[in-house]
Amino acid sequence: METYVLVVAGFGVLVLLTAWLPMVLRALPLSLPICCVGIGAALSAIPAVAAITPHPSLHLKLIEHATEAVVVISLMGAGLKIDRLIGWKRWAVTWRLLGIAMPLTILALTALASTLLGLGLAAALLLGSSLAPTDPVLASDVQVGHPAEDHEDEPRFALTSEAGLNDGLAFPFVNLAIALAAGGGLAGLSWSHWFAVDVLWKIAVGAVLGAIIGRALGWLTFHLPNLSKLSRTGDGFVALGVTCLAYGIVEAADGYGFIGVFAAALALRSSSRGHGYHRKMHDYAEELERLLMMVLLVGFGAVLVGGGLLEALTWQAALFALIALLVVRPL
Template structure:
């Protein structure tokens, strides 16, 4: 397919998403479902214009999925605006570490018993499928930095933290398959892959997010410098946090998430706290002339005002990052749709996926949230919305690029793509009706 035709196809798809955006909000459909269908049409079953190969193109697919996850993790960090002392934080942490560990173990048992995978491959599959996805879960994420709803905050934080917390299990699976050094009795895995890499990622990302954010706000509020190019600030901080963490053998995913959370803290620590809406309208508000000039002047003043500079910065960075997140979602889900015909799921995959969604996820959530202050309604919703997506695609390609034996490539690829596709469909259909019902009951109770 020529570049001109590709340009036409992508242009039509993007404009169709804009024109149908309001309609989709009224229907049990998600944009990811439409991207998936478009990928099928562009793939081998349709025009055969997009034919990604999981084995041959693993390096490119890993980088593309990695960029998508990094952008989404930074966006998640910016949304988690509750004070760190708030007890709401315990919920996503328990889901991301306790529930995810249980999920990996249960998936590994199911894969070994039902699919015949050896322990290393079974644990690796568990690590690939255990993380919930922050990219495809936008409909159940917090709506503002001050959102205190336990359901939304828990799912948003879980999707951010467990994308990094899954890495130790990926390395454990690869180690048991003989392609990663675990050390004698697993000491190297425990010390470096679990303790050091996790702590280093969180610490490095948190420090960089706090330092860069305070520096930018200081220069703007005190010296009227470093104004504008907030898009570069978002991309620069993502790259800085990720690169520094990886060079220090820390987890870059956790570093980027921590950088976003720390940048969000700058809003609270520079003068009195303001909602981002107080920083004035976004750059797309209003016509290009006339009254818009006054708006531009007001926005420029907000950018350097001591009480508004941090809120203005957060508004601009979040707006840009959310647009980048949508573009990344489009690209990766298109590829997933195109790869589907290339994978033949092994026997028992349907039963395995039903077990994952209906038994393993609810059981792990129940164990992870024992004694937690969540209602039965919220517990059921959290258990259902364990959305699998782009994070699983990344870990799959990471494993292939890091020596996953060829004998296990085909079944693990097929199961992962089937799980992601099933999640996009069943969660995409159910998310809006269930969330509307949840809010109606919440309002009635309040």
């Protein structure tokens, strides 16, 4: 039987599981992502599947863009479902998580990677910066409810708003690690350039340009003459168009696209905060995010076993993971 036929049938099963699994898991102490990784690992035990499972290093660009796609779609959904107006006091818990907790997490993980894994400063900082943000995709189960659903208690709001911004705000530290590696260490680093470009400029471009795009598209969606309003279409996939447009324009302007997408979503929501079309766009983004997440995590589970990704695992790396998850993150 052709591999293509098996892949098509498997994708059909995956789509059905995307709809059914969340209902089944509500009564169990398991999350959808955990099940997806487990399914992928179990499938890779089948010789035919293991034979076509490549090592991730062979497809780095594909993996990079696929994971980016899931994150930006998740960021759009997160921005659309936040009911609370942005503000210094109203978002105080978010600013503390981003300005205090995340840098401390990066510092702790960098120190842990340096001492336990023996990594150099640049590699340790890169690892710490990558692991510090709360993932908006995997955190979706504990975020606020649908737009205007009144399920926005403080912990859920904090997790949603922080997850919307922290991936983008971790990029300056990722770029710092890259600059350290390229410059040969602290001596060759231009701190003024890093702060001016990677911190101030890229964050500002992402936030401002994303907000402008969101407001402009919000006007087209809700405030054009009645027959021309995009909201009259009732199509939820407009959210995907807003996501791609905001990400592409902000990245082309040398800003952080993740911040741009989240800012665009917040601005779009503020254009007509109580309109029911936000629910339509959010639901489409959420369903697409869940489907893409399942595809990626099933693939991740497969490459863990069948692709040989676990072959390089050492006890030091396993201990690092346990300390990061059970000590650093909770603290």
